[in-house]
Amino acid sequence: MVKQREESFAIYAQAGRGDLATVEKEEIDILNEFLPKGLSEEEVDAAIRAAIATTGAAGAKDMGKVIAQLKADYPGRIDFGKASGKVKAALSA
Numbered sequence: 001m002v003k004q005r006e007e008s009f010a011i012y013a014q015a016g017r018g019d020l021a022t023v024e025k026e027e028i029d030i031l032n033e034f035l036p037k038g039l040s041e042e043e044v045d046a047a048i049r050a051a052i053a054t055t056g057a058a059g060a061k062d063m064g065k066v067i068a069q070l071k072a073d074y075p076g077r078i079d080f081g082k083a084s085g086k087v088k089a090a091l092s093a
Contacts (some may be wrong), residue, residue, distance in 0.1 A: 036076050
């Protein structure tokens with residue numbers, strides 16, 4: 001829901017609709033109060049290393065195992081769109 005609101009906020013701000021942009025920003029702030037705190041980049045990197053060690057992943061073919069482990073350990077706290085690239089890079093190194 002936050003991503004949807006952020007997209008709407010950007011569209012309204014670009015269109016010069018400050019009134020609607022303000023409403024979207026307020027809703028984003030309210031939603032963020034109830035969401036779990038996201039992990040920092042360093043914490044995500046550490047979580048990926050731990051998930052690789054836990055699952056025994058050895059290559060790109062094990063990417064699904066690592067992502068599943070991260071989802072189980074950190075529900076709602078990691079942006080998996082960004083993390084998947086990091087997992088892939090870590091497994092190919």
